[in-house]
Structures are given as structure tokens and as C-alpha cells.
Amino acid sequence: xxxxxxxxxxxxxxxxxxxxxxxxxxxxxxxxxxxxxxxxxxxxxxxxxxxxxxxxxxxxxxxxxxxxxxxxxxxxxxxxxxxxxxxxxxxxxxxxxxxxxxxxxxxxxxxxxxxxxxxxxxxxxxxxxxxxxxxxxxxxxxxxxxxxxxxxxxxxxxxxxxxxxxxxxxxxxxxxxxxxxxxxxxxxxxxxxxxxxxxxxxxxxxxxxxxxxxxxxxxxxxxxxxxxxxxxxxxxxxxxxxxxxxxxxxxxxxxxxxxxxxxxxxxxxxxxxxxxxxxxxxxxxxxxxxxxxxxxxxxxxxxx
Amino acid sequence: xxxxxxxxxxxxxxxxxxxxxxxxxxxxxxxxxxxxxxxxxxxxxxxxxxxxxxxxxxxxxxxxxxxxxxxxxxxxxxxxxxxxxxxxxxxxxxxxxxxxxxxxxxxxxxxxxxxxxxxxxxxxxxxxxxxxxxxxxxxxxxxxxxxxxxxxxxxxxxxxxxxxxxxxxxxxxxxxxxxxxxxxxxxxxxxxxxxxxxxxxxxxxxxxxxxxxxxxxxxxxxxxxxxxxxxxxxxxxxxxxxxxxxxxxxxxxxxxxxxxxxxxxxxxxxxxxxxxxxxxxxxxxxxxxxxxxxxxxxxxxxxx
Numbered sequence: 001x002x003x004x005x006x007x008x009x010x011x012x013x014x015x016x017x018x019x020x021x022x023x024x025x026x027x028x029x030x031x032x033x034x035x036x037x038x039x040x041x042x043x044x045x046x047x048x049x050x051x052x053x054x055x056x057x058x059x060x061x062x063x064x065x066x067x068x069x070x071x072x073x074x075x076x077x078x079x080x081x082x083x084x085x086x087x088x089x090x091x092x093x094x095x096x097x098x099x100x101x102x103x104x105x106x107x108x109x110x111x112x113x114x115x116x117x118x119x120x121x122x123x124x125x126x127x128x129x130x131x132x133x134x135x136x137x138x139x140x141x142x143x144x145x146x147x148x149x150x151x152x153x154x155x156x157x158x159x160x161x162x163x164x165x166x167x168x169x170x171x172x173x174x175x176x177x178x179x180x181x182x183x184x185x186x187x188x189x190x191x192x193x194x195x196x197x198x199x200x201x202x203x204x205x206x207x208x209x210x211x212x213x214x215x216x217x218x219x220x221x222x223x224x225x226x227x228x229x230x231x232x233x234x235x236x237x238x239x240x241x242x243x244x245x246x247x248x249x250x251x252x253x254x255x256x257x258x259x260x261x262x263x264x265x266x267x268x269x270x271x272x273x274x275x276x277x278x279x280x281x282x283x284x285x286x287x288x289x290x291x292x293x294x295x296x297x298x299x300x301x302x303x304x
Numbered sequence: 305x306x307x308x309x310x311x312x313x314x315x316x317x318x319x320x321x322x323x324x325x326x327x328x329x330x331x332x333x334x335x336x337x338x339x340x341x342x343x344x345x346x347x348x349x350x351x352x353x354x355x356x357x358x359x360x361x362x363x364x365x366x367x368x369x370x371x372x373x374x375x376x377x378x379x380x381x382x383x384x385x386x387x388x389x390x391x392x393x394x395x396x397x398x399x400x401x402x403x404x405x406x407x408x409x410x411x412x413x414x415x416x417x418x419x420x421x422x423x424x425x426x427x428x429x430x431x432x433x434x435x436x437x438x439x440x441x442x443x444x445x446x447x448x449x450x451x452x453x454x455x456x457x458x459x460x461x462x463x464x465x466x467x468x469x470x471x472x473x474x475x476x477x478x479x480x481x482x483x484x485x486x487x488x489x490x491x492x493x494x495x496x497x498x499x500x501x502x503x504x505x506x507x508x509x510x511x512x513x514x515x516x517x518x519x520x521x522x523x524x525x526x527x528x529x530x531x532x533x534x535x536x537x538x539x540x541x542x543x544x545x546x547x548x549x550x551x552x553x554x555x556x557x558x559x560x561x562x563x564x565x566x567x568x569x570x571x572x573x574x575x576x577x578x579x580x581x582x583x584x585x586x587x588x589x590x591x592x593x594x595x596x597x598x599x600x601x602x603x604x605x606x607x608x
Binding site: 036038050052054061063171172173230234237238241242251257258260261262264265266267268269270271272273 | 340342354356358365367475476477534538541542545546555561562564565566568569570571572573574575576577
């Protein structure tokens, strides 16, 4: 295996790097705040560029990361990740946007190409975590991702939507992290077709999200909404640190900690036994954190 | 295996319950705020009482939990915990104290008795996480625990002190969680002698800590110290969610989530790439988060 992960590894890396620059430029213009770009190298092989916008009027924290790493898994990493093949290559683009206004949803996206030994695959997706979900917003976000998927395979959206619900699930809370979107992993087969799909996703990564930002960035809020936002962000932290595979992979392979944990919110709260009062907007919000058939594609809503 | 975990299970349970009441009464008097007591049952077997003091003038959050649970591990729990024996019993007392004042250290203690099948053992310990560690405080805390240990076995403190440094370690940060204390697990053998030791630990669980509270509870602080406290609490969250065995065991065995995650701080922050300015109190603090021979017991400081 070459360090570049083969020709596809280089193409995916170039795509991620180009998209990082464009996405950062767009978000920066939207917020009026510059990103800070940190180039870093990984001692065991590879490196990346982490771009962070902190303390903007729109984004309390926005991180857009590109990393391309390779090397040999050590014993601890093998135990954590499974399998026996040690050599790996991974390149990807990931972003997490934590808005300041509790009415603007948090958004996550990640697209990646991985190799272990001779086995290579694509993974990725984008999902939405509103603190106060609005049905129209959720439908619009899902419909936009469905449109991207449908251009490549009409089977993608239903499959990846369901996968997203299953992946971003906190069993100890009995809740999904947010309202889902699409998630896929282990995509193998016609690499050209898969790359075309992933490149299309990357090209449109902000498209399903930006209308929601525009719609809610000037919504009025106070202490109450801020408190609920910090509570919901606690759940976000729980998911990322306990269950997220990307975080586990990154920490296990000696990735750059600050880049991996860039996904964590700037501030989060844990309040023992907090449950919203029935009938409030917060109680209503909690009903959204379960898989639902937003686009009405199934005869009956699918059960977990 | 009986539900009570055998005679020792019942004795340990009774000890934990008694100590919970006493510890809560002491902390409550110190803070001037009452604990809220929540009794709960675990569907698969057992239950507990979670006691929480929130938003007090001294403690921003203090949790003292007793749980006694038993049952059969499912497939997911077996994978997560290892081994093949399904039946388990666990009883224990745990507490995490998150003071409001950044100069008052966070304290954690946990003492437990576990069985899997016919195999039974004790575990436990107490460790200190100051945000702004003071050498005298750290030495006093360690010396107090050494005194408890020495009454039972002069080999305990050196062994359990080192174990604590190794256990409360964040490899992805290259930092210990705090300044250590004692930690032990898998203690098997003369159950009467071990119980006497654990009971002594439980009886003195606040003794090494309370002098530090009195010394620092009126220290003046501002935004700067609060910010550093929230940053350090982020590390606390990372340890508990990524590495802590008790948290993993609790979540994997379908424990009561609110009681397990009671250990998380009320508020925590993640700021990308934060490093204290050289020469500041915060930079000085960071030098404490590596194993050190506080009591000067070793010829040379032990290396990790």
C-alpha cells in the first residue's frame, strides 16, 4: 500500500482540501469572522489542516477539518478497532458547526475514504441537530439530501437515512442525537461511481443547511433557550465521546486530539434529572429525537 | 449466586447506604443546601439511591450515589466488558463533588464490591482534581490516604497511588485527570481483611478532602479562573466518557443513566487549541497533571 492510499486516495484528498477552502470561505462570509487554519503533521504518517472559527456572532464554534493519515495500527488500536490488518490509510473532510443562537441547528458532515490493507471503502454523511426542531426545517434538510442521493442511486436515501438514525443513537438515553440526515459506511464497489457520489455530497454539503441558518439566525432567545441548548449539547458530547466511531478511530490511531475533539461544543451542561415541563417548547423538542419518516416515504413509520 | 451477592454483598450494601446518609449530611451542612434523594429500581434487578445537591453556594453539583444491581449480561455488555460469565452483582458507593470556586478541588471517590459468577472482588479509591493545584494541598491529600492505607497494609499506598496515576490518565492528552490519590481494583483474598480496609476508607472518605475545602472556599476568583475551571472540566468529561470503566460498566449493563452520569460537571467548555500562556498560574497548574512522587517515597520519581 502506498502512503497516498493509491490514486483514489490522492483524488479524495485533493477533493477534501479544495472543499475545505470553499466551505470555510462561505461560512466566514456568513459569520463575518475569519477561520484560523492550523496545518499539522502526524508523527506516524500524514497530517492535515484544521480550520476553526471561534466566538463569531453566528457560530460560537465552527470546525472544518481535513486529515490524511496512514501508518500501522498498534496493539491497543487493533483491540479497539477490531480486525488483524495493521496498515491503514484514511483521508476525509469533516465539519461541525455550533451556532450561538439556540434556534439555529447544529450541523455535522463528514466524508472519507479509508483503506486497511487491500480493502478500501467510502463513508460519510451529514446530519442535523436542532435544539428546537421545526418540522418544516427537518423535512427541507432531508429532502435536500434525498435530491443529492437520488442523482446517484434512488436506493441511497432510504438506506442512508435509516442508517443515520441507527448510527446517531444514544442507547443510554433512548434518543437519537438529532433529527438525522444521511449516513453511510463500508461503501465498496465501483470506485468511480462512489467517488462521483461522494464528490457530489461534498460539493453540496452546505446547501441543505444554509437556508435553516438564514431562517433562524435572527430568532430572539433568552436564558431559557440558552439553558436548553447547553443541555442538548451535553447529549452531543455524550454521543461523540462514547459512541462515535470516527472519534474512537482518531484517538486510537494517535490522531491529533485537538482536531478530533474540535467537534465538541464550546460549552455544554449536565443537570441531574432534568426533564422539560410537559407542554413546553422544550418538551415538544424532545419528541423529535426518535427516528421518523420525515418525507413520508414508508407506508408505516419504521420501528427501531 | 444469590441476588444479594452473598453475605459480603449485603454487608457492603449496608455499609454504602449508611455512609451515603452520613456523607450527604456532612456535605449538606457544609454547603447549607439540602440533597435531593432519588430512589430508583433497575428493571433487570436491583436499584439504588442517588443523592444530588445542585447549585449550592459551595458545590455547583455534588452527587453521592449508592447502587446495588445484579442480573445477566447481554451480548453487547459481554463484548464491551470481556469474559464469558454472564451473571453479575455489584454494590457500591460513589461520589463526585464539583465545587463552584475554581480554587476548591473537585473530588471523586468510589468503593465497590463485585461478583461475576463465583469470582468476587473489591475495588475503589479516591482522587483529587484541583484546577489550580497547590503543592501543600496535594501532599496533604495523599498523606491522609496513606495513613488510612497504612493501617491495613504498608504496601497499599505505594501500589494504589501508582495505580491511580495509571488509571486516571488521558492518553490522547498525555495528562492525568488530576493529581491522583489511591485506586484499586480486583482485590481478592481474605474478604474480612479487605472489607475492613474498604470500610475504613468509606468511614474516612471526606477526611482527606474537607481541609482543602475549608482552606479555599473563600478564595477570590474571577472570569479568568472560571474559564480555566470550565476548560479543566472538559478534560474531566473526556476521561469519564472515553475511559472510565465504571461508566462503561454502568452504561453497558443498562444502569440508570442519570445516576451514572451524575459524575459529569454541571458545565464544561472546549476551546480549540487552548494552551495557557507561559508563566501564568494556569501554565503552572498544567505541570501538575503528570504522575509525581508527592510524598517523596521513591529514590527517584517514577516514570510512566
